[in-house]
Amino acid sequence: MEKVYVLGGAQTDFERNWTKEGKGVIALLREVIEDGLADTGITYDDIKKLNNQNRIACFVGNFIGEYYINQGHLGALLTEVNEAFYGVPSARYEAACASSSVALDAALTKVRAGDYDLVLVIGFELMKTVDSKTCADYLGRAAFYESEGKNIDFPFPKLFGRLADLTVEKYGLDKERYLNNLARISEINYANASRNPAAQTRKWFMNYEQASTRGTATNTSVGGMLAVSDCSQITDGAVMVACASKRFIDEYKCGNTYPIVKGWGHTVAPITFDKKIDMAKEADCVLPYTAKAVELAYDKAGLSVEDIDFFETHDCFTSSEYAAISAFGITPVGEEYKAIEDGTISFTGSKPINPSGGLIGCGHPVGASGTRMFLDLYKQIAGKAKGYQLKKADNGMMLNIGGSATTNYVFIVGRDAE
């Protein structure tokens, strides 16, 4: 199997509202691709040349452009960005909020198999094209729409509110302590995002007091015990990541070293939350398929939690980050609160989670979030995270989930030992 090297990429500023700017999907794709190519030193001429040799392919991650921008056939859209993409194999991959992780999965597989030497993965979502209620309804299609989305206002906060209930019940937690832990998760993500110049919330105010005071006019309840401060917020955004084979590195990037993809794990849990609850009753943790995806990635990489310096997780809600803590192996199952209360997962802790700000801090353009996490792993390992650079970042793990922790995708990226 070929090693896969991560060359870099680019992220659009998740604070931007492209509809307010009057701009469409081609502008979004053009900006992220041009920035990504500039970051990796790849030119449109390189793309043409590589394509003449059938050595390059593109992978587009997007959840539901058919609704937000009335556009399908998204792999083919790149041809509107530049004619260098004429003839380049390109297709769209979808798995709800994990769409760009399954695009990465396909891309990395084809490099590992030796099919292509350079792969460009572009995750994007334009969501500010509609009002928030319509947006939430569209997102309901990431659950089982017929029973969990249709005619339900803001379905996802309700589903992750149920995860919160399940966690308290299964682990026998004190509800108030649990909610305060969730508030701390929110506070950490906002604080981390304030250092990230591409984060949606970098100028926003949030502290522990505000996050732990729920059910008020400025922190309204959204689902079960969760409030607005527990939610990530949708936004517009795109991310490009470029990965390559050893052949490409030798030919185009002679002498340079790059982080490599060390492990991956992919599981799919039952799509309905009711069935997830049934599963959890039998399992030792609330999200067994999430834990399984992490375990698969550790096995592939031959690494354990001791080897991982930092994590980027899918904190679509604070309750999902809480559950991820033990899934990563940072604490035993049921003792997640320890890593929150003793500062383990904070920016300066021993196992920082979401140094970027995560979904809560960065914003969540659903089809872009997987590539955003992957790019953040790269930035930390390559020492390019600037204001949010961690001191030690040799290996990083990301968890991207689709739906109510239905699709689970984990990657480990790290420094190449050789």
Place this chain on the structure above:
Amino acid sequence: MNDIKTVTVIGANGAMGSNVSAMFASFGNAKVYMVSRSIEDSHAAAEKAALSVKAGTVRNNLIPVDYSSLDYCLSVSDFVFESVSENEEIKKQVYYLMHNLKENVIISSGTSGLSINKLKKYLPENVHECFFGVHMFNPPYSMPLCELIPSDGASLELTEQLSEYLSEVLRRKVVTVKDTPAFLGNRIGFHFINSALLLAEKYKDNGGIDYIDAIFGGFTGRNMPPIVTADFVGLDVYKAIVDNLYENTADYQHEYFKTPDFAEKLISNSWLGRKSGKGFYSTVKDGETKKRLVYDIALGDFREIRKYNIPFVGIVVENLRNGNYKAAFDTLQSDKSQEAQICKELLISYVIYSLFSARESGCNASNADTVMAEGFNWVPPMALVKAFGGKEKLLDMIRKEFSSSFENIDYETLILSAEFSDYDYRRYLKAKR
């Protein structure tokens, strides 16, 4: 400098007073005494302040008081922020009340136009070196610019400590500016706005106000056209700023700070813009719907807004919509219509005057970018130079087409010596008319 744990904001019932109180109470996590003439006003301002940062719990840090408590508030405060009316006499009276101050207190004025060195004279001499202008932009929650104006004789160390507090704790984008008229942001911004108003007068037979605004829509790097902006901030506020600049500057653009006659006339009618229902524009009810009218300078009356047929605008907007920034600027540069020339000339003037004013205020080009991006949300001047294709391309265009307009300023040196900042022009160039 003390740790800033307690703050007094005087004039806390004004828009800036209440919003600035919220900055100290939220990001600063300080206890803030909000002082205004009536306790009811202070209470209302505290409620508004908490909402301005979207965090009800911030209200716990806000303590509404009136002037009867001022002495006590001053005696316990680490930071005093004066935000009373932009009137030297009123500020003087407030400054005369400032005794019984805590040791190592910082005293600041939020003035947008009055001289910091002049205001300082009304304070007890022992606090002169702790006095600063701290000029934030409205609303500070979304406009992070903070101009920091040390008074003459302020210690460098204290200035640096204060700058660090404002940027690291209050999360402001701090630019340290000399005590120059209107400081930096408003000098550049209102130069542009008044230039647009003077153009409206010059081209009054072409349509005037809405004609000029049609040439400087969102596609030129702003959320709203310049005269709409003046209407939005209020004609009285606009006039106070440009009058101040006209009276207190004598640079090569002096005449561009003269309020045009038609604006004087509107102001004398108390037509102060959006807040009074009428100004450069007006909104009237037309049955069930609302209709936007514009003041027609030639006609001396309001009329419906026109849809001007300016071909280059449509092409530029379409290119921006698809992210073709280069094609958009190539179109603007190659178009020789009257409208395109007006557009280019004022954009160039904006770049040159920004660089000139930055130098006057003891700042650099990068600071000019910061003030326009973070205080106005306009395309920053040096980012605009990049959008035009770089320094040489822009200079070439000025030399060939606009040199007579800029013959009294050494624009070559200003542009060539200016450094680029990290600001990206793309997000500022809206695909909008």
